[in-house]
Amino acid sequence: ILGGYEAKPHLRPYMASLQLDGQHVCGGFLIAEQWVLSAAHCTEETDGRVFQVLLGAHSLREPEPHKRLYRVRAQIPHPGSNIHNNKDDLLLLQLEEKAELNAHVQVLPWQREDRDVAADTVCEVAGWGTISHSGRRPDKLYQVERPVISRDVCNHRTRHDGTITEKMMCTDSRKKDSCKGDSGGPLVCSGVAEGVVTAGSRVCGNYKKPAIYTRIAPYAAWIDGVMASAAG
């Protein structure tokens, strides 16, 4: 998170850190007791290794009473995701067991109505991603508020030049922005997850390149289908 500030501990009990060998790789969030949603690109350089999911954390390193690392039973990238673009950049992770819900671990409601969030709506994004242009990695969760910008503005030729589909949305990236390591985390508008930070490599904090999120509502059927088929 660039230009943001340390989050109040445990006010975002849905936040997940996707880790390999104890290292934070991407964000994610709890959408059901046994399911975390993140970004498919995050599995690119993992040569098939399976993530572990840290829940209930504020600090990545310090011991905290409700922090718990969960094994992952299944990692399911959206079938349309690919390394060449940001399309269908979603990843579902089934935990080995249902997460133990408490004040520090909670599910985040996600938008099912497929309708664009109005431009200028102020949403919030949080993560353990880089907090400086030099790539400083925080130990604590950071957050920042960002206004949604219209798809037309985001698709301007000097910005993302027509690559933003109706299944994506953008927020203003002037100074304050999500960045590497925040990918997979939720864009939360009025307490509901509307988008997932895309994990394609992208410059951060430059107003010419707005932040891109995968909208969740268009994928409701896929998400429900995967969770239903793997249930039990």
Ligand SMILES: O=C(O)c1[nH]c2ccc(F)cc2c1NC(=O)[C@H]1C[C@@H]1c1ccccc1
């Ligand atoms: O965050 C992303 O957009 C992104 N997209 C990817 C694609 C492949 C891939 F193997 C990883 C990523 C990855 N995450 C990262 O590089 C994470 C490791 C870096 C990081 C940044 C800040 C704080 C902690 C750790």
